[in-house]
Amino acid sequence: MNHAALVCRGCFGNLYAVSSDCAPAAPLPTWEVDHDHTPANCPLRPLLPLEGAAAHVHELPDAGHVLTEPA
Secondary structure, three states: OEOOOEEEOOOOOEEEEEEOOOOOOOOOOEEEEEEOOOOOOOOOHHHOOEEEEOOOHHHOOOHHHHEOOOO
């Protein structure tokens, strides 16, 4: 599953988000969020990629620090 456009708070660059399909044994999808093209000057580079299991991409650890608010 792909997610709608996301924007990095640090550099305002575009991020991608993909998740695995929720398998019957896994209650939540597993996400990966990162820059489309990693800028060298993004102050949040150490926090990316965001990875983990969550119902929504904004529920991942550090998502509130990295992702702009959903529209």
